[in-house]
Amino acid sequence: MTPHPxxxxxxxxxxxxxxxxxxxxxxxxxxxxRRRMQRRGTQAKGYAxxxxxxxxxxxxxxxxxxxxxxxxxxxxxxxxxRAHWTGGTGTDVLATSPxxxxxxxxxxxxxxxxxxx
Ligand code: SF4
Numbered sequence: 001m002t003p004h005p006x007x008x009x010x011x012x013x014x015x016x017x018x019x020x021x022x023x024x025x026x027x028x029x030x031x032x033x034r035r036r037m038q039r040r041g042t043q044a045k046g047y048a049x050x051x052x053x054x055x056x057x058x059x060x061x062x063x064x065x066x067x068x069x070x071x072x073x074x075x076x077x078x079x080x081x082r083a084h085w086t087g088g089t090g091t092d093v094l095a096t097s098p099x100x101x102x103x104x105x106x107x108x109x110x111x112x113x114x115x116x117x
Pocket of ligand 1: 046049054063064065066067077079080093098099102103104
């Protein structure tokens with residue numbers, strides 16, 4: 001019976017496995033891991049409805065529901081989705097996205113709204 005060759009697996013010999021965490025940091029992502037990461041909150045998808053289902057030529061940027069959260073950066077969110085907002089990109093919207101069916105025009109002259117006598 002031949003002896004097993006020395007193993008490269010962490011933790012097999014002389015404490016080499018103790019630093020498993022640092023080994024994992026330098027490891028490249030597999031294609032599946034990369035896809036999974038890209039799916040999780042890295043794309044703006046905080047729309048109230050499917051983009052493109054609203055009036056032609058309009059965008060989230062021209063919608064009254066668009067909220068610009070000013071922090072260190074400006075984050076664009078849909079006000080109709082406020083209950084679902086997180087601090088991540090997953091609940092952002094793009095101002096350039098085609099309008100959804102909940103699109104609402106921005107009132108042109110706010111003073112005229114109160115002047116209905
Ligand atoms: S068009 Fe308006 S209602 Fe629709 S997702 Fe964009 S900001 Fe929200």
